[in-house]
Amino acid sequence: MAANSRLTIATHVLAWLALAQRRGQEVLTSDQVAASVNTNPVIVRRSLGDLRRAGLVTVRHGAGAGWSLARAPEEITLRQVYEAVGAQPPFGLHHTEPNLECPVGRGIRPALSAAYGRVEQAMRRELAATSIADVLRQTLRS
Amino acid sequence: MAANSRLTIATHVLAWLALAQRRGQEVLTSDQVAASVNTNPVIVRRSLGDLRRAGLVTVRHGAGAGWSLARAPEEITLRQVYEAVGAQPPFGLHHTEPNLECPVGRGIRPALSAAYGRVEQAMRRELAATSIADVLRQTLRS
């Protein structure tokens, strides 16, 4: 499978909403967002649905509908986006249960889970250090 | 795709080699290793091939062939294993090029690459803090 691009899509969407808001555009439709991401509006709606459930964006239904940020871009970190999109952790355990007759097979899964948990905590800490405002600032610089 | 288990397989293999070595068993065949991981010997050989290219294990061909660690278990970190198995980074960029007419679409890829690079560095730092000896010790504790 191709690399997981959900965090990328969601971050792109949020950055675009932030820029539109700054320019005075209150709400954007999923079609307008999809035009920037260059993908299907349903993909964008799926991503925005995740972000809505996490409380990062709000949606207005009916005529004149659309999306807007639920809080300031400085208040949204990539860690929140990462958790909102529910990306799976980078490492998985064995597909098939290891041989429990073997001392390594018996005890390695909790050992690895602990190590992988520490790695994911490190990832989360690093993701929390960047906000949507940071991403947008860096984006407009180029 | 199922979660990526290459790091898990490779670490299991190395821990098993380390334990066998400590017990006086100099070399193990891929069949013996596969019996502990509970998978096909070819999977194990593929993994061991990665580790050999990275200089972490050595192989003996011909009759009486088999594998052994190329250095002490304390000297092998999960970071080295991670780099040996060539796992892809946790986040990918857009599948299709974003709309370059849009200021966000134009500049977001380098901005995200930089942020993702920092995250992967954090992962590597954390992986470097655990060695095969640590994993084996934790494994045998349960």
Added chain:
DNA sequence: CTTGCCGTAACATCTTCTGTTGCAGCCAGG
């Protein structure tokens, strides 16, 4: 030379992700 194991290619299967279509639900505005 025989035998056991490595190295690798080819292939089947499974899973996940992306992208697409279709349709019901909702609500501002006329």
Added chain:
DNA sequence: CCTGGCTGCAACAGAAGATGTTACGGCAAG
């Protein structure tokens, strides 16, 4: 009240990657 535009969601096709399996050539110790 009704229309139109957009959301929400289910269903499905296609692509990509990973695992698992079989098969076969190559190598070296005995």
